[in-house]
Amino acid sequence: MPTPAATFDPATASIAVVTFNRSALLARLLESITLMDPKPGHVVIVDNASSDDTTEVVGSFRERLGTELVYRRLETNTGGSGGFSEGVRIAYELGSQWIWLMDDDVEVISDGLAKMGRWAPRFKSIQGRRYDYDGSEFYWQYRIAERMGIPIPFAPASFDASGFKPMNSGCFEGMFIHRDIVAQIGLPDPRFFIYWDDQLYGWLASRRTPSVIVDEFVLRRTREIKQWDMGVRHMNASSNAYRYYIMRNRAIIKRYYRSLGVYNPVLFGLGTALTFAKELIRLVFVERTLRGTSNLWRGLKDGRAIARDRDWAPMPALVDTPTP
Structure with missing residues (x-):
C-alpha cells in the first residue's frame, strides 16, 4: 500500500x-x-x-x-x-x-x-x-x-x-x-x-x-486509434512521419547510451533490427500495405549523420549532480 x-x-x-x-x-x-x-x-x-x-x-x-x-x-x-x-x-x-x-x-x-x-x-x-x-x-x-x-x-x-x-x-x-x-x-x-x-x-x-x-x-x-488487437496486447497504426523518426531516433538513443557507458553494439543493433521488423509487421497487419518502407530506410540513413556529429552532446542537467 x-x-x-x-x-x-x-x-x-x-x-x-x-x-x-x-x-x-x-x-x-x-x-x-x-x-x-x-x-x-x-x-x-x-x-x-x-x-x-x-x-x-x-x-x-x-x-x-x-x-x-x-x-x-x-x-x-x-x-x-x-x-x-x-x-x-x-x-x-x-x-x-x-x-x-x-x-x-x-x-x-x-x-x-x-x-x-x-x-x-x-x-x-x-x-x-x-x-x-x-x-x-x-x-x-x-x-x-x-x-x-x-x-x-x-x-x-x-x-x-x-x-x-x-x-x-x-x-x-x-x-x-x-x-x-x-x-x-x-x-x-x-x-x-x-x-x-x-x-x-x-x-x-x-x-x-x-x-x-x-x-x-x-x-x-x-x-x-486503428489497431491490431492481439488480446492483452495490441499494435497501433502509425504514419510515415512516425516510421521515419522511429528509425532515425535510434541514433539519438545510441548517443545517450555511449555517453553513459552502456552501449553494446551487438545488442543495440539487434534492437534496431527488431524495431525495423516490428514496423514492417505493423504495415502489413494494421495498415494492410507495404507502402511506407522507404521512410524506415530514410530514417536509418539520416541517423548516421547524428551518429557522426562531433558536436552532439546529451541534454545537460539543470544542477550539478554526481554520476550514479
Whole structure:
C-alpha cells in the first residue's frame, strides 16, 4: 500500500499539456480538469503553432479552469518532444515540485491527482494507468530491454498486493515526475521531434531514482486509434512521419547510451533490427500495405549523420549532480 498522502500538496503540482491542431480534444481535456478534485497549482499548455482555434479554446477556459493557466504558443511545430521539453521547462521555472505530463488526447479522472499523490511521498518517478478509448484497460510496455533499447512486450500486466511494479521506461501520456529528478537529468530532449523521447526520459529517470507504474487509473484516452488487437496486447497504426523518426531516433538513443557507458553494439543493433521488423509487421497487419518502407530506410540513413556529429552532446542537467 502507498504511504499516506499527508505530505503531498496538490498545489505544488503542475499539469503540462502539449497540443497541436486538436482543439476539440484539448477542450475535452480542459473540461475534465475543471472537474478535478483536488486541482494542481498550474496547468501549462504548450501549443505547437496550431493553425486551428486552439488559442480561443484555451482562452475560454482561463476563468473557469479553477487553477492558474499558463499558455505558451510556439512559433513553429517542434513535435511532441519539443513541446514537452518546453512544458517541463516552464513548469520547473514556476517552482513546481511535481510535473504531470500528458498529451491532448486524454482526459483526467477527477481524483487522479489525489491517486498519484498517495504515492508521491514514496517515489519520484511514477506512471499511473489509463483507460483506453473504449473503456478497456490500456496496456503500456513499462519495461525495456536496456541494452537493446526496446520495450519488452511480454512484461506482466497484473499487479501484486504492493500496488506497483518497477519500471525503467516512461510515457509522456501520464508521466508524474519530481523536480529533483528533472534537475538531475535535464529537460526532455527536443531533438527527437517525435518517438522514443519519453522512453529515454523515463529510462534516464530510473537511473537516478526507483521508478514505478502504480495500479491507479488516472487518465482516459479520448481518441480512437486503428489497431491490431492481439488480446492483452495490441499494435497501433502509425504514419510515415512516425516510421521515419522511429528509425532515425535510434541514433539519438545510441548517443545517450555511449555517453553513459552502456552501449553494446551487438545488442543495440539487434534492437534496431527488431524495431525495423516490428514496423514492417505493423504495415502489413494494421495498415494492410507495404507502402511506407522507404521512410524506415530514410530514417536509418539520416541517423548516421547524428551518429557522426562531433558536436552532439546529451541534454545537460539543470544542477550539478554526481554520476550514479
